[in-house]
Amino acid sequence: MSAVVENHNHHDDHHHGPKKGIMRWLTTTNHKDIGTLYLWFSFAAFLLGGAFAMGIRAELFEPGLQLMDPIRYNQLVTMHGLIMIFGGVMPAFVGLANWLIPLQIGAPDMAMPRMNNLSFWLLPTAFAILLSTAFMEGGMPGFGWTFYAPLSTNYPNVAYFVFAIHIMGASSIMGSINVIVTIMNMRAPGMTLMKMPLFVWSWLITAYLLIAVMPVLAGAVTMLLMDAYFGTSFFDAAGGGDPVLFQHVFWFFGHPEVYIMILPAFGITSHIISTFSRKPLFGHSSMVYAMVSIAVLSFVVWAHHMFTVGMPLVAELFFMWATMLIAIPTGVKVFNWCATIFKGSITYETPMLFSIAFVVLFTIGGFSGLMLAITPADFQYHDTYFVVAHFHYVLVPGAVFSIMAAVYYWLPKWTGNMYDEKMGRLHFWLSFAGVNITFFPQHFVGLAGMPRRYADYALQFAEWNAVSSVGAFLFGLSQLLFLYIVVKTVFAGKKATPQVWDGADGLEWTVDSPAPYHTFDVPPKVK
Amino acid sequence: MSGGPLKNKVFVSLLGAVIFMFFFSFMLVPLYNVFCEVTGLNGKIYGPSDFFKKNNETYERQVNIRFLSTVNGSAPVTFYPSETNLEVMTDKVSRTSYIATNNTNKKLTLSIVPSVSPGLAAENVKKIQCFCFSEQTLEPYETQEWPVRFYVDSELSQNVNNVYLSYTLFEKEREEMLAANHEH
Numbered sequence: 001m002s003a004v005v006e007n008h009n010h011h012d013d014h015h016h017g018p019k020k021g022i023m024r025w026l027t028t029t030n031h032k033d034i035g036t037l038y039l040w041f042s043f044a045a046f047l048l049g050g051a052f053a054m055g056i057r058a059e060l061f062e063p064g065l066q067l068m069d070p071i072r073y074n075q076l077v078t079m080h081g082l083i084m085i086f087g088g089v090m091p092a093f094v095g096l097a098n099w100l101i102p103l104q105i106g107a108p109d110m111a112m113p114r115m116n117n118l119s120f121w122l123l124p125t126a127f128a129i130l131l132s133t134a135f136m137e138g139g140m141p142g143f144g145w146t147f148y149a150p151l152s153t154n155y156p157n158v159a160y161f162v163f164a165i166h167i168m169g170a171s172s173i174m175g176s177i178n179v180i181v182t183i184m185n186m187r188a189p190g191m192t193l194m195k196m197p198l199f200v201w202s203w204l205i206t207a208y209l210l211i212a213v214m215p216v217l218a219g220a221v222t223m224l225l226m227d228a229y230f231g232t233s234f235f236d237a238a239g240g241g242d243p244v245l246f247q248h249v250f251w252f253f254g255h256p257e258v259y260i261m262i263l264p265a266f267g268i269t270s271h272i273i274s275t276f277s278r279k280p281l282f283g284h285s286s287m288v289y290a291m292v293s294i295a296v297l298s299f300v301v302w303a304h305h306m307f308t309v310g311m312p313l314v315a316e317l318f319f320m321w322a323t324m325l326i327a328i329p330t331g332v333k334v335f336n337w338c339a340t341i342f343k344g345s346i347t348y349e350t351p352m353l354f355s356i357a358f359v360v361l362f363t364i365g366g367f368s369g370l371m372l373a374i375t376p377a378d379f380q381y382h383d384t385y386f387v388v389a390h391f392h393y394v395l396v397p398g399a400v401f402s403i404m405a406a407v408y409y410w411l412p413k414w415t416g417n418m419y420d421e422k423m424g425r426l427h428f429w430l431s432f433a434g435v436n437i438t439f440f441p442q443h444f445v446g447l448a449g450m451p452r453r454y455a456d457y458a459l460q461f462a463e464w465n466a467v468s469s470v471g472a473f474l475f476g477l478s479q480l481l482f483l484y485i486v487v488k489t490v491f492a493g494k495k496a497t498p499q500v501w502d503g504a505d506g507l508e509w510t511v512d513s514p515a516p517y518h519t520f521d522v523p524p525k526v527k
Numbered sequence: 528m529s530g531g532p533l534k535n536k537v538f539v540s541l542l543g544a545v546i547f548m549f550f551f552s553f554m555l556v557p558l559y560n561v562f563c564e565v566t567g568l569n570g571k572i573y574g575p576s577d578f579f580k581k582n583n584e585t586y587e588r589q590v591n592i593r594f595l596s597t598v599n600g601s602a603p604v605t606f607y608p609s610e611t612n613l614e615v616m617t618d619k620v621s622r623t624s625y626i627a628t629n630n631t632n633k634k635l636t637l638s639i640v641p642s643v644s645p646g647l648a649a650e651n652v653k654k655i656q657c658f659c660f661s662e663q664t665l666e667p668y669e670t671q672e673w674p675v676r677f678y679v680d681s682e683l684s685q686n687v688n689n690v691y692l693s694y695t696l697f698e699k700e701r702e703e704m705l706a707a708n709h710e711h
Contacts, residue, residue, distance in 0.1 A: 111532075111535075111538075112532055112538075115532070173545050176541075177538060177541045177542065177545075180537060180541055181532070181535060181537045181538050181541070184537045185535070185537065211541055211544050211545055211548070212544070212548055213548070214545075214548075215545050215546070215547075215548035215549035215551070215552060216548055216549075216551065216552040216555075217552075218549055218552070219548075219549055219550075219551075219552025219553055219555075220552060223552075223553070223556075234556060237599075237640045237695065237697065238599065238638050238640070238697030238698075238699065239638070240640075242559070242560075242563075245555075245556065245559050248555065248559060249552060249555050249556075252552075252555065253552075310644075310646055312646065312647060
């Protein structure tokens with residue numbers, strides 16, 4: 001964002017400013033530049049993954065095959081999932097971490113700036129490899145983002161998928177190590193762990209989760225590669241392997257992964273709700289303990305994704321109760337947010353609107369999650385659109401809304417300009433309507449028995465699918481408005497004060513807006 | 528950071544955690560197999576175990592065994608049980624057979640994977656002789672009868688009166704299969 005560039009002139013002259021042109025971005029080791037790169041990358045991935053989703057909803061607008069054959073449809077579904085998870089949500093959170101963690105703990109930069117540069121530039125490499133399959137004979141992977149073996153081992157171009165996942169994993173692992181080392185070693189004097197802002201806390205926990213499970217994902221895709229090309233039979237029953245084992249290994253990674261995509265959102269929401277209620281957050285330390293409990297529990301619930309594989313009753317009961325247990329720390333967080341809003345002096349700027357919607361809609365997604373956790377009920381819901389509705393409710397108005405809230409909240413700090421409040425609210429209301437029109441009807445068709453991952457469906461689901469598609473187009477188009485608002489704010493807008501928001505509290509609000517290229521050369525004192 | 532990241536304790540321990548977790552994912556494979564073997568879960572048929580044998584009164588009784596067959600993918604083989612069900616007494620050895628025909632003019636190498644349902648009955652179905660113990664070969668257009676000798680031990684849970692013994696037949700020529708799959 002160019003506003004940052006101009007500002008370095010005002011700063012102490014013993015610093016070198018950023019390089020000129022493209023080399024600035026290729027060689028940068030500045031946490032703000034790298035944060036910006038991550039955020040733009042994730043925005044691009046969000047639009048691309050969104051375009052795939054538009055293809056899916058266009059095909060599902062009416063029953064029958066209109067636009068594509070089922071193979072193409074499966075490829076769109078798979079790529080939509082992979083791009084949104086590994087290219088959209090995760091890099092957006094890493095971008096926010098890069099921008100905000102050093103500013104919030106009073107550090108001059110991330111602990112390992114060169115590794116930081118590498119972990120960003122691995123991402124476009126990985127996605128270039130993954131997307132290159134679109135131009136190959138055999139096409140893009142079409143086995144779902146969960147790549148269940150042995151379906152995936154018999155798929156064309158699976159090696160490209162495996163290498164892309166390896167590289168994304170390496171990038172995530174390096175990013176997480178950087179986050180933990182920064183937080184552990186570079187906090188300003190006086191900032192004890194329990195005084196850390198909640199976004200930093202949420203990222204500390206997320207980074208530990210990433211370090212624990214990304215290597216397991218790497219192991220899973222390595223076994224997949226060996227099954228596909230080197231004659232092993234980890235997951236192939238013909239050679240004595242077991243396809244159910246794949247699901248266990250995958251979901252051992254997969255369940256912590258879904259918390260990786262929501263914990264930073266909890267941190268963001270806590271900041272924003274407190275700021276716009278003009279009250280300190282209710283229950284700071286209980287928020288920390290809740291996040292730690294959620295993270296620990298995430299390792300013992302994985303088999304609730306696979307209740308129908310034929311597990312014994314004991315295991316089904318264990319995973320059912322363990323899953324339901326997660327509702328308790330999550331409930332603590334939701335009640336704390338409500339208690340923060342209670343009797344606050346609330347104003348409804350765009351970040352606050354997105355955060356309130358986050359609390360309400362994420363809770364709806366959480367409740368459908370509880371329904372899915374009930375083992376006997378899950379046999380009915382498994383692999384239906386009810387599951388699709390559930391995880392989109394926690395990921396779109398959950399993770400994605402929190403990212404949008406964070407962008408509106410910190411954009412004045414990043415660019416020095418206020419965004420257009422009217423446009424921001426319009427974007428919010430369009431997105432809010434779009435999300436609910438898209439995903440709420442999917443609960444109905446799911447409960448009525450519509451299975452997921454098919455390009456076609458029975459006639460009785462036609463009306464709600466048409467509604468769902470209209471909502472999806474509305475949501476998709478309104479994101480172009482978001483792009484317009486962000487670009488406009490980068491170049492123009494009312495100048496922002498250092499504090500930006502009346503009720504904002506934290507070290508990042510003590511530096512100028514836009515934040516100078518180098519901040520906290522001298523560590524601030526934290527009381 | 529002075530002295531490079533390798534001098535930093537946090538960094539080194541995190542790096543160690545990453546390496547450990549990578550190998551841990553491979554350790555899950557034997558762990559999973561041992562777990563299934565010990566508990567007899569997942570319909571896998573292994574040796575005796577007493578994990579789930581709680582206070583089951585043992586007495587001789589009649590059990591209905593049903594035989595199923597599945598041909599995996601598009602293996603060019605006709606494969607079916609010679610009888611679809613059998614009433615057997617517990618602890619008495621019974622014999623049945625499966626019939627397999629090679630529908631091609633090539634020699635085929637096959638492996639056949641058994642599975643028992645309900646899963647908890649898996650450890651009570653004891654096979655003495657089975658075509659699933661080793662690979663089978665079929666000459667071009669050959670038909671073979673493959674015998675199975677087995678008994679159901681009397682520790683089978685009283686709640687189970689029907690046991691399904693299912694065989695899935697796989698063609699062993701993986702390279703050819705892969706090549707064929709990669710062509711389209």
